[in-house]
Structure formats: structure tokens, C-alpha cells
Amino acid sequence: MNTARIVVLVIALGAGGVAAYLASGTDNKPAPAAPVAQLQTTDVLVAKADIGLGQTVKPDDLQWQTWPSATASGAFIRRSDRPDATKELTGAIARAPFIAGEPIREQKLVKADGSGFMAAILPTGMxxxxxxxxxxxxxxxxxxxxxxxxxxxxxxxxxxxxxxxxxxxxxxxxxxxxxxxxxxxxxxxxxxxxxxxxxxxxxxxxxxxxxxxxxxxxxxxxxxxxxxxxxxxxxxxxxxxxxxxxxxxxxxxxxxxxxxxxxxx
Structure with a gap:
């Protein structure tokens, strides 16, 4: 067997070994993770601290909080719909108390418009x-x-x-x-x-x-x-x-x- 054939055989054997090593390393790699579905969220206006019955709402009493869109009620105030809601609700009177973190609903607020607190919270006809x-x-x-x-x-x-x-x-x-x-x-x-x-x-x-x-x-x-x-x-x-x-x-x-x-x- 001449020298040229020996060199070709050695190169072929080496290339085969490298290919086998690379193939074995690829098989042991973990499968790529499935993509995670992105949760849809929305910013909802909530009470920053407790708001008592009859309390006048101030800007510091409110803040935006991220909520899952699927659980956000239609009665909630969303930043996408009313970005200036914090200013709009300033001066309103709480007809019912809010606890910290509770979403703000306008049904529980009333604008006094110069009237006293009692006239503002009194239901119609009462x-x-x-x-x-x-x-x-x-x-x-x-x-x-x-x-x-x-x-x-x-x-x-x-x-x-x-x-x-x-x-x-x-x-x-x-x-x-x-x-x-x-x-x-x-x-x-x-x-x-x-x-x-x-x-x-x-x-x-x-x-x-x-x-x-x-x-x-x-x-x-x-x-x-x-x-x-x-x-x-x-x-x-x-x-x-x-x-x-x-x-x-x-x-x-x-x-x-x-x-x-x-x-x-």
C-alpha cells in the first residue's frame, strides 16, 4: 500500500470520528422550550389607600395598576380609555368606602357640585x-x-x-x-x-x-x-x-x- 492511500485513509477515519462526535453531542441537547403565551394586561384605576364614606377624593388617593384584561370588569376605569381620569375624579365624594387596591367605580362616587356631603350621598327621592x-x-x-x-x-x-x-x-x-x-x-x-x-x-x-x-x-x-x-x-x-x-x-x-x-x- 503506497503512502498516498494511507494518508487518505487516515483523513477519512478522522473525519468520520469528528462527525460521530458532533452527532452524539447534538442528540443530547435539550429540546427548545415552547413559546409562552403573552398575558394581555391593562392599566386600571384603583384606590392607593383606604377611602372612607364621604371622603373627598384627591389625586394622591388614586393610582394606576396593571390588571389582566380578562378579569378587568367593564365598570373599571382603564387608562387606555380615560388617561386623565385621576384629574377628572378629583373632588368627587365617596358614596361608599373603598379599600386600598380596590378598582375605582364611578357608581360609588358622586360629584357634589357645590352641595354638601349629605345632599351628595343621598339617593334620589330620599x-x-x-x-x-x-x-x-x-x-x-x-x-x-x-x-x-x-x-x-x-x-x-x-x-x-x-x-x-x-x-x-x-x-x-x-x-x-x-x-x-x-x-x-x-x-x-x-x-x-x-x-x-x-x-x-x-x-x-x-x-x-x-x-x-x-x-x-x-x-x-x-x-x-x-x-x-x-x-x-x-x-x-x-x-x-x-x-x-x-x-x-x-x-x-x-x-x-x-x-x-x-x-x-
Missing amino acids: RAVSTEISPESGAGGFILPNDRVDVIVTKHLKNPSDDAGAMPDIVVSKIILTNIRVLAIDQAPKEKEGQNAVIGKTVTLELKPDQAMTLAMERQAGTLSLALRSIADANAVEITDDQQTYRQNVQIVRHGTPSQATAQR
């Missing part, structure tokens, strides 16, 4: 009526704005069977308004037995016009008390006049000894 309360008649200071209450009137009526004036008056109580929303309550801290207690003196209720008239008449005829309702009763059906519960204290005389009993109808 009236704001205030009346005095005491710690005893106002659930001991536990009633707060947006709570629901029943209004009870208590009257002292002269006993019709008491000609000599010796028998006590008849005490009559009845519920005159049910499931009434508290708009505001005048509260001031008061020192009581070494502890701070919150006591309200005036409560403002959200009433229909006929309910406002009822409250005004009954307030002159007796003493008003508020009964705090459970938050679960917010959507309860109101009691009509025919369904009202009337209670009165009646004096019963047995064997010459008077006693008190409660009658209900």
Missing part, C-alpha cells in the same frame, strides 16, 4: 332627617353610619279606668320604622368611669317622604329609641303598618293587689 338620641335610646353608642336600625316610639297614656288618679299611666311601645339606614351620627368621646366611651346625641336617618312625616309626628307624641339590626338583615322586607307590633303595660288587679303585665297585638 330625605335626610335628624333626631336626638341618648345613650339609652341609641344602643349605647354602638350605632355607626351605614348601620340599619328600627325606630321605636314609647308613649305614656293616661289610664282610662283611673278616675281618682291613683293608677299609673299605660306605657305603649311600637315600631314605627324598620330597616332604616343611618346616614350619620353625632358622636363625641366622653370619659366614663375611667374609660373612653363613644356617645351619640343626634342621628341622621335616610327616610322616604312619608317616613319623614311619621317620624316627625311620633317624635312629638313620645320618646324615640333605636334598635340596631344585624348586618344580615340589610335586605329584609320592611314591616308595613298592618304588621306592626304593639305592646303596652296593663295593670291587673288580683284580690285587691295590682300587678303589671305586657299586652301585645
Whole structure:
């Protein structure tokens, strides 16, 4: 075998080895990762911090936050639609509270346009009526704005069977308004037995016009008390006049000894 053939054979063997090495290295490489679908997002206007009921909105109270487009409700304010929304909403009044990070919805805001806060948050057709309360008649200071209450009137009526004036008056109580929303309550801290207690003196209720008239008449005829309702009763059906519960204290005389009993109808 001559020298030329040996050189060609060596080159061929070397080239084959290199090709085999490269082929084995290529087979061990991991497969390229599948492309990840890009999540569609949009900028939504949210509350930067908590916004309380009746609070006037300032630019610092709002900020833009990135949200997935698929979960952004149509009621949300998007930067793509209203880039100047922060300025547009400045000065609006919160008809309901917002928590930090909650998307801003204009249904929960109202422009006062020079009116006071109460007129701004009062729904159409409703009236704001205030009346005095005491710690005893106002659930001991536990009633707060947006709570629901029943209004009870208590009257002292002269006993019709008491000609000599010796028998006590008849005490009559009845519920005159049910499931009434508290708009505001005048509260001031008061020192009581070494502890701070919150006591309200005036409560403002959200009433229909006929309910406002009822409250005004009954307030002159007796003493008003508020009964705090459970938050679960917010959507309860109101009691009509025919369904009202009337209670009165009646004096019963047995064997010459008077006693008190409660009658209900």
C-alpha cells in the first residue's frame, strides 16, 4: 500500500470520528422550550389607600395598576380609555368606602357640585332627617353610619279606668320604622368611669317622604329609641303598618293587689 492511500485513509477515519462526535453531542441537547403565551394586561384605576364614606377624593388617593384584561370588569376605569381620569375624579365624594387596591367605580362616587356631603350621598327621592338620641335610646353608642336600625316610639297614656288618679299611666311601645339606614351620627368621646366611651346625641336617618312625616309626628307624641339590626338583615322586607307590633303595660288587679303585665297585638 503506497503512502498516498494511507494518508487518505487516515483523513477519512478522522473525519468520520469528528462527525460521530458532533452527532452524539447534538442528540443530547435539550429540546427548545415552547413559546409562552403573552398575558394581555391593562392599566386600571384603583384606590392607593383606604377611602372612607364621604371622603373627598384627591389625586394622591388614586393610582394606576396593571390588571389582566380578562378579569378587568367593564365598570373599571382603564387608562387606555380615560388617561386623565385621576384629574377628572378629583373632588368627587365617596358614596361608599373603598379599600386600598380596590378598582375605582364611578357608581360609588358622586360629584357634589357645590352641595354638601349629605345632599351628595343621598339617593334620589330620599330625605335626610335628624333626631336626638341618648345613650339609652341609641344602643349605647354602638350605632355607626351605614348601620340599619328600627325606630321605636314609647308613649305614656293616661289610664282610662283611673278616675281618682291613683293608677299609673299605660306605657305603649311600637315600631314605627324598620330597616332604616343611618346616614350619620353625632358622636363625641366622653370619659366614663375611667374609660373612653363613644356617645351619640343626634342621628341622621335616610327616610322616604312619608317616613319623614311619621317620624316627625311620633317624635312629638313620645320618646324615640333605636334598635340596631344585624348586618344580615340589610335586605329584609320592611314591616308595613298592618304588621306592626304593639305592646303596652296593663295593670291587673288580683284580690285587691295590682300587678303589671305586657299586652301585645
